[in-house]
Amino acid sequence: MSGGSADSSPSSRRSSFNSLSRDLELPSEQGCLSVVVLGASGDLAKKKTFPALFHLFAQGFLQSGEVHIFGYARSNLSDDGLRERIRGYLKGASEEHLSEFLQLIKYASGSYDNREGFEKLNKEISEYEMSNKSESCRRLFYLALPPSVYPSVCKMIRTYCMNPSGWTRVIVEKPFGKDLDSAEELSAQLGELFEENQLYRIDHYLGKELVQNLLVLRFANHLFLPLWNRDNIDNIQIVFREDFGTDGRGGYFDQYGIIRDIIQNHLLQVFCLVAMEKPVSLKPEHIRDEKFKVLQSVNPIKNDEVVLGQYEGYKDDLTVPDDSNTPTFASVVLRVHNERWEGVPFILKAGKALSSRKAEVRVQFKDVPGDIFRCKKQGRNEFVIRLQPSEAMYMKLTVKKPGLEMATEQSELDLSYGMRYQNVKIPEAYERLILDTIRGDQQHFVRRDELKAAWQIFTPLLHDIDAGRLKAVPYQPGSRGPKEADELSERVGYMQTHGYIWIPPTLA
Numbered sequence: 480m481s482g483g484s485a486d487s488s489p490s491s492r493r494s495s496f497n498s499l500s501r502d503l504e505l506p507s508e509q510g511c512l513s514v515v516v517l518g519a520s521g522d523l524a525k526k527k528t529f530p531a532l533f534h535l536f537a538q539g540f541l542q543s544g545e546v547h548i549f550g551y552a553r554s555n556l557s558d559d560g561l562r563e564r565i566r567g568y569l570k571g572a573s574e575e576h577l578s579e580f581l582q583l584i585k586y587a588s589g590s591y592d593n594r595e596g597f598e599k600l601n602k603e604i605s606e607y608e609m610s611n612k613s614e615s616c617r618r619l620f621y622l623a624l625p626p627s628v629y630p631s632v633c634k635m636i637r638t639y640c641m642n643p644s645g646w647t648r649v650i651v652e653k654p655f656g657k658d659l660d661s662a663e664e665l666s667a668q669l670g671e672l673f674e675e676n677q678l679y680r681i682d683h684y685l686g687k688e689l690v691q692n693l694l695v696l697r698f699a700n701h702l703f704l705p706l707w708n709r710d711n712i713d714n715i716q717i718v719f720r721e722d723f724g725t726d727g728r729g730g731y732f733d734q735y736g737i738i739r740d741i742i743q744n745h746l747l748q749v750f751c752l753v754a755m756e757k758p759v760s761l762k763p764e765h766i767r768d769e770k771f772k773v774l775q776s777v778n779p780i781k782n783d784e785v786v787l788g789q790y791e792g793y794k795d796d797l798t799v800p801d802d803s804n805t806p807t808f809a810s811v812v813l814r815v816h817n818e819r820w821e822g823v824p825f826i827l828k829a830g831k832a833l834s835s836r837k838a839e840v841r842v843q844f845k846d847v848p849g850d851i852f853r854c855k856k857q858g859r860n861e862f863v864i865r866l867q868p869s870e871a872m873y874m875k876l877t878v879k880k881p882g883l884e885m886a887t888e889q890s891e892l893d894l895s896y897g898m899r900y901q902n903v904k905i906p907e908a909y910e911r912l913i914l915d916t917i918r919g920d921q922q923h924f925v926r927r928d929e930l931k932a933a934w935q936i937f938t939p940l941l942h943d944i945d946a947g948r949l950k951a952v953p954y955q956p957g958s959r960g961p962k963e964a965d966e967l968s969e970r971v972g973y974m975q976t977h978g979y980i981w982i983p984p985t986l987a
């Protein structure tokens with residue numbers, strides 16, 4: 480299988496990046512690199528940020544001679560203390576790589592709003608830069624912190640830690656605000672301190688392999704070009720399911736709910752890539768222009784096209800108020816007012832504590848006109864892009880049932896990554912996005928106007944939920960979620976194929 484033999488060595492990856500960077504007109508990035516993880520003592524840092532840096536190091540994208548990593552937080556930790564804290568999360572490479580990587584990490588402690596800590600941090604970075612003797616240097620600040628401290632931390636970086644001889648870039652995590660006004664306020668505060676090309680608003684779904692494949696699939700295959708519109712497609716579902724609840728994060732989650740946690744960002748970004756028009760080129764600004772345009776074409780959400788749910792037992796978490804109306808499940812229909820999509824419902828559905836864990840895009844085609852085989856009985860054609868787990872794309876087709884009879888059945892054309900790309904390791908989303916930041920490629924990051932348009936779509940609905948005008952219905956943990964959600968999907972046109980289940984193929 481040719482896919483399985485793809486050359487993924489660092490040198491081949493570097494050379495393919497060079498040709499891509501020429502196409503995208505990205506500057507060639509050289510010089511010593513300081514990566515500063517703020518909030519280094521926290522959950523995201525240990526589970527995602529440091530492991531992503533480690534994988535980049537193990538694959539040769541970060542090299543001992545050119546990178547240094549600084550952890551910063553208020554907690555009183557030593558360099559070794561931080562190393563011990565994260566060691567258990569750094570997997571998939573040799574002991575030798577691991578100790579080499581850990582030696583690149585230093586820790587500085589300080590608060591998020593006073594000069595001393597940041598002056599000390601700047602001194603450490605500068606000393607490293609001087610010892611490295613590169614002509615130019617690069618500074619990347621990763622804010623693995625609660626958004627409440629972004630403004631003060633960004634102010635401290637701007638005042639005390641800017642790079643005198645090269646770029647300074649800042650990665651900020653979601654949530655970017657709680658509604659349109661708070662997001663705009665945050666954007667304005669950060670916008671006063673940094674240019675848009677210095678700010679990388681991360682949405683880790685944009686780093687997932689099959690999400691990144693969406694544009695290739697749509698615009699590099701003639702097959703899809705004439706099909707991808709209201710003439711052929713009946714409805715599209717973008718679904719996120721988790722088979723666990725808020726798991727001790729109830730206090731955090733209750734302030735946000737599933738729409739702010741998953742739908743307004745992750746699923747809406749996927750929606751943009753599914754629904755947008757072809758960009759003029761692959762330049763980040765061209766792609767983001769098209770995403771912004773399709774977001775602006777979304778009609779106001781109708782409350783009767785929304786179902787909210789809350790799993791039974793959610794309020795047992797002591798940090799969740801007894802009268803919480805926060806949805807842990809939501810199904811929301813988006814309607815796009817443009818030539819391509821008028822009349823096609825996009826059903827964005829997300830839930831916690833459900834029966835399974837998966838994320839997928841399900842494009843359901845219309846019924847066959849003049850249906851001589853009575854295909855309707857079998858179900859419609861569907862093109863499914865399984866984002867996770869078991870990455871795959873499959874097309875559900877009606878075929879002749881093998882045998883002497885002329886009978887039909889549902890089958891599929893299946894591109895399962897586990898089978899087709901047997902020796903290829905699919906990179907973690909964070910790994911890819913941090914590398915993009917180092918390369919200065921903002922294609923997979925959220926631009927300020929996109930963020931505003933996303934909040935414009937969801938803010939009226941969120942305010943109705945916050946004010947109790949829309950209620951979450953209870954559902955059983957471990958179920959499919961509220962039955963009202965399935966009823967809504969059916970009402971807007973989705974037709975379930977009964978008796979057909981796609982089973983990810985496995986290696987014998």
Ligand SMILES: NC(=O)C1=CN([C@@H]2O[C@H](COP(=O)(O)OP(=O)(O)OC[C@H]3O[C@@H](n4cnc5c(N)ncnc54)[C@H](OP(=O)(O)O)[C@@H]3O)[C@@H](O)[C@H]2O)C=CC1
Nearest residue numbers: 518520521522523524552553554623624625626652653654
């Ligand atoms: N955890 C996850 O899986 C995900 C997290 N995110 C986002 O990433 C960011 C960081 O998340 P996570 O690591 O879970 O957060 P944590 O709650 O673990 O906070 C990170 C660090 O920030 C400091 N901190 C915590 N609370 C405060 C506060 N109120 N004021 C100032 N500093 C504080 C603490 O460090 P110290 O006290 O040592 O200074 C803590 O170790 C958040 O924006 C979150 O929404 C996004 C996706 C997934």
Ligand SMILES: O=C1O[C@H](COP(=O)(O)O)[C@@H](O)[C@H](O)[C@H]1O
Nearest residue numbers: 653683684721740741745838867
């Ligand atoms: O951003 C978040 O994403 C995770 C799910 O991420 P995934 O990559 O495992 O699909 C979710 O659990 C969390 O609530 C949310 O904040």
